[in-house]
Amino acid sequence: MSDTTPGPAARRIFIDKQSPEPYRALLKTAEAVRAAAAAAGLERTLVELVNLRVSQINGCAYCLDVHTRAALRAGETAQRLGVLAAWRHTDLFTPRERAALALAEATTHPADDAAQEAAYAAARRALTDDEISAAIWVATAINAFNRVSIMSGHPVRESSRRPPR
Secondary structure, three states: OOOOOOOOHHHOOOHHHHOHHHHHHHHHHHHHHHHHHHHHOOOHHHHHHHHHHHHHHHOOHHHHHHHHHHHHHOOOOHHHHHHHHHHHHOOOOOHHHHHHHHHHHHHHOOOOHHHHHHHHHHHHHHOOHHHHHHHHHHHHHHHHHHHHHHHHOOOOOOOOOOOOO
């Protein structure tokens, strides 16, 4: 490694530990978002699909690990998780899920006006106003957590449980 090459993640500051007050505020926001999603009728599996899709786009290994396990605990299937990155190319996702995933992507890439308009049009056909709002808040919150984890270099620890062969 040269002197100009960034060092390992261990050299990074865990900003959630270095500045705990903003992180606690982010955790409170996440709690409020989960409550709003539940009140709007978004299933936990759908919330986790949004969390995972945003984390895939952002390349946040830590959040992918956390939310894959959460999705499986919520009842999501390994098959659907495996094809989530290509959700547009499979019939495994419902119109509601597809609308929420499109909103999640538009929230993650807000400069893409055409994608935003298409996402909103699909959302209007498949989701209530409360569900639209909740899906956007879920995507907004996970985007924030992705930035915290990516910039902190949060490691993914090897799970003690191995998947069945």
